[in-house]
Amino acid sequence: MRIAIGGISHESSTFATVPTGLDDFKLRSGAVGPELIQRFSGTKTPIGGFIDAARVANYELAPMMFASATPGGPVTAEATEVLTGQLVDGLKAALADGPLDGVMLALHGAMVSDLDDDGESYILRKVREVVGPDVPVIVELDLHGNITQEMVDLVSMPVAYDEYPHNDPYERGYEIGLLMPRIVRGGVKPTPVLVKIPLISSLQRQHSYAEPMLSVKHLARDIENERGVLNVSYLPGFAWADIVPNNFSIIVTTDDEPAQARRLATQLADYIWSRRDEFIARPVPVDEAVRHAMEASEGPIVLADIGDNPGGGAPADGTILLEALLRLGATNAVAVPINDPESVERAFAAGTGNAVSLHLGAKVDTFHGTPLDVSGRVVLLSDGLFVHRGLMSTGVEMNMGPTAVIELDGANGGKVQVVVTTHRYQPTDLEVLRSQGIEPTSRQIIAVKSSVHFRSAFTPVAKEIIEVDTPGLTSPRLDRLEFHKIVHPVYPFERDMEWKA
Numbered sequence: 001m002r003i004a005i006g007g008i009s010h011e012s013s014t015f016a017t018v019p020t021g022l023d024d025f026k027l028r029s030g031a032v033g034p035e036l037i038q039r040f041s042g043t044k045t046p047i048g049g050f051i052d053a054a055r056v057a058n059y060e061l062a063p064m065m066f067a068s069a070t071p072g073g074p075v076t077a078e079a080t081e082v083l084t085g086q087l088v089d090g091l092k093a094a095l096a097d098g099p100l101d102g103v104m105l106a107l108h109g110a111m112v113s114d115l116d117d118d119g120e121s122y123i124l125r126k127v128r129e130v131v132g133p134d135v136p137v138i139v140e141l142d143l144h145g146n147i148t149q150e151m152v153d154l155v156s157m158p159v160a161y162d163e164y165p166h167n168d169p170y171e172r173g174y175e176i177g178l179l180m181p182r183i184v185r186g187g188v189k190p191t192p193v194l195v196k197i198p199l200i201s202s203l204q205r206q207h208s209y210a211e212p213m214l215s216v217k218h219l220a221r222d223i224e225n226e227r228g229v230l231n232v233s234y235l236p237g238f239a240w241a242d243i244v245p246n247n248f249s250i251i252v253t254t255d256d257e258p259a260q261a262r263r264l265a266t267q268l269a270d271y272i273w274s275r276r277d278e279f280i281a282r283p284v285p286v287d288e289a290v291r292h293a294m295e296a297s298e299g300p301i302v303l304a305d306i307g308d309n310p311g312g313g314a315p316a317d318g319t320i321l322l323e324a325l326l327r328l329g330a331t332n333a334v335a336v337p338i339n340d341p342e343s344v345e346r347a348f349a350a351g352t353g354n355a356v357s358l359h360l361g362a363k364v365d366t367f368h369g370t371p372l373d374v375s376g377r378v379v380l381l382s383d384g385l386f387v388h389r390g391l392m393s394t395g396v397e398m399n400m401g402p403t404a405v406i407e408l409d410g411a412n413g414g415k416v417q418v419v420v421t422t423h424r425y426q427p428t429d430l431e432v433l434r435s436q437g438i439e440p441t442s443r444q445i446i447a448v449k450s451s452v453h454f455r456s457a458f459t460p461v462a463k464e465i466i467e468v469d470t471p472g473l474t475s476p477r478l479d480r481l482e483f484h485k486i487v488h489p490v491y492p493f494e495r496d497m498e499w500k501a
């Protein structure tokens with residue numbers, strides 16, 4: 001048995017002003033051909049899961065390619081064509097070497113391309129053109145996928161992450177890797193059923209450590225344990241995409257029992273609908289959050305700058321929370337990151353230990369505050385490379401590009417350190433600070449540009465976590481954005497609507 005593996009992964013915000021091009025994919029983890037195995041063996045990634053499952057189940061892998069980029073604007077036509085072309089070339093090369101029994105792909109589910117609002121269907125159509133309609137194709141998806149019926153029809157079955165923060169891409173990859181031989185050898189015939197719930201939920205209320213997602217996860221696990229059920233996936237989706245399939249998706253896959261799959265997907269969908277209001281975030285005003293963190297008897301208090309999360313396509317250069325920290329005189333505080341290559345260059349020109357004045361942040365668009373004219377001292381300069389040590393992306397190297405830690409002078413003698421980076425990065429691992437000489441547990445306030453993923457690493461060290469109501473591209477206040485394509489009625493836009501799966 002021989003299975004081709006690979007993937008293309010992107011989460012696209014149609015509201016982000018910077019498109020995602022080929023160079024953005026090169027910056028992030030990528031590999032072609034046999035390098036894929038080398039690169040992802042031992043990592044807690046979907047491909048890492050495929051590799052280990054193939055070893056255990058004793059089948060051969062034909063590596064194609066994998067590419068991902070930090071969430072941002074829609075993927076350009078060029079990048080879509082070049083990357084899909086690479087994947088298809090890898091598939092053809094694998095076929096030229098011998099027969100293929102299946103394909104396992106790590107996709108996202110929320111990729112919007114300039115060529116197709118449904119980026120995954122674009123990729124899968126090209127894959128089907130090569131392998132035909134009958135070869136088993138299983139895709140792993142991020143639970144932020146905005147799923148279409150076409151995408152489900154193009155695959156044998158989709159399997160989404162269960163956890164947000166995404167601590168289980170490896171486990172789901174492993175699950176797929178063990179399902180594949182059962183399908184190839186004919187013992188199992190997957191029948192996935194998709195049910196769409198007219199609910200656009202706040203990213204901040206999707207995390208699986210707390211209600212309502214905790215109960216959703218438990219109900220999904222109970223359903224998955226029912227006889228004949230292969231997988232239950234629940235995808236609350238990615239709100240900042242003005243596309244038709246933007247809402248909550250349930251996919252239940254059974255073994256040749258579509259009626260059972262539909263019944264169970266309906267049950268889960270109706271349960272989620274009954275708790276719809278709990279999926280809407282209600283963040284704390286900026287000044288109130290900062291004052292609370294300053295007054296807390298014990299730190300660290302983690303302030304989540306949820307409006308400017310690079311993991312949701314925001315520029316990570318927003319200054320609104322940083323401005324409040326400086327103005328209100330916060331001290332022993334750190335903000336991570338501010339993405340501003342120009343300020344990094346100034347810090348490098350000044351040198352470690354020296355004074356520097358900056359026109360800092362808010363340069364990419366007008367949604368995240370205005371640049372701050374600030375002065376301070378360069379504390380540390382680095383290449384911005386570190387390896388994830390926590391639960392998420394364990395073993396994966398991150399490249400923030402040249403990075404500077406700068407201590408800024410605030411009001412009333414306040415001191416706020418900022419980690420200023422060349423590339424965008426969402427802080428999901430304590431190494432983002434420790435690699436920069438900052439021990440998170442000794443800080444009073446840590447401001448992170450993240451909606452939820454920071455919780456994976458910061459929950460164990462935080463005395464308290466506050467979601468701060470910063471405006472921006474990843475603010476849960478969707479009424480501040482202009483949607484044209486989403487399907488109405490949809491909650492919470494139509495607050496009084498009724499619905500049943």
Ligand SMILES: [Zn+2]
Nearest residue numbers: 142143144166
């Ligand atoms: Zn995600």
